[in-house]
Amino acid sequence: MIRKPGSDAVLIIVPAYNEEGAVGDVVREIQGVMPGVPVLVIDDCSVDGTAAVARAAGAHVLSVPHHLGLGGCVQAGYKLAFELGYQYVIRLDGDGQHDPRYIPDILEALRTSGCQMVIGSRYVRRDGKATSVARGIGIWFFRLILRPILGATVYDPTSGYVGVNRQALEVFSRSFPLEYPEIEALVVLQRRAFRFREVPCVMRPRQAGRSTITPIRSVYYIIHVLLGVLVNILKFERRRWRR
């Protein structure tokens, strides 16, 4: 049962939108790696059988009433986890790209490093890449942009394979970037002097379904994220200046 977690409790959340072909296997793989740990699939109002498949595989399902987009969907999971008292939350995508075998590594890093966020990174080791050339260039670009802002290199800033502790959970349950959350979330945490680190993992090709990323959306993504980063910096600096 997902209620009444202990003081060291972990919740695995899996945002999914039209992922009936992959989400069942993702849930079963997670249960194989982390037996007894609750898995929460957040169904972003899919039009296919994502929720039913996830439930049949043994996951709890949080169904949002209309399509919120990735950030809104993930934040719903963070809000529920915070409300229920979980100490650690690990997020994997529902398309099967994130191999659940790395969950113990992320969890161990969260528990022992004192970092508020741990990122599963395909670039810490050279064998972890499973991405297109265009996305690789995008990741390189954001790595350069973020380095002076974050004060450290984040090798895989667009990775959605992340673990957070309760401190980050509290921040994200109140304020979380809604459309393309990964990079902005790093800035949100850094501005609060929270720490993060990367652990190596291998990304797989998506197991089923189609990616929603098109060339036009990629350009929009870059502009949106740059603007979001800038706004987060300005917002935080203004608050600090007011104090």
Next chain:
Amino acid sequence: MDGFLNIVSILSVVLFVSVMHSLRQAHIRVEHSVSWLAAAVALFILSIAPGALTAIAARIGLEEGPLTIVFLAFVVFLIVLYRFSRVISDLKDANIALAQKVAILEFHLRTWHEEQESTQGR
């Protein structure tokens, strides 16, 4: 110029009547109608008072009276659009928060039902 001003007069009356009709039908809320009604009244006054239009044109450095009307209308529309963008953004944020709240409440309800069923089944 007279023909243009007549068209502006007619358009401002049409705008005013349309907004009032929408208000009556409750398609626009009162707080969102004020900008449009003010714009319609301002356009109407300027179109029937060429003297005022010429004075404003001279003040802002435009030679043509009709161009001044187009310019003022453009400014008004920009302000209204900006205001509505803010309203839409606020509504979207509120909508997302509400949807998340509904989802979480449904989740609790479902969990509670499952617990009840399993208790009764024992």
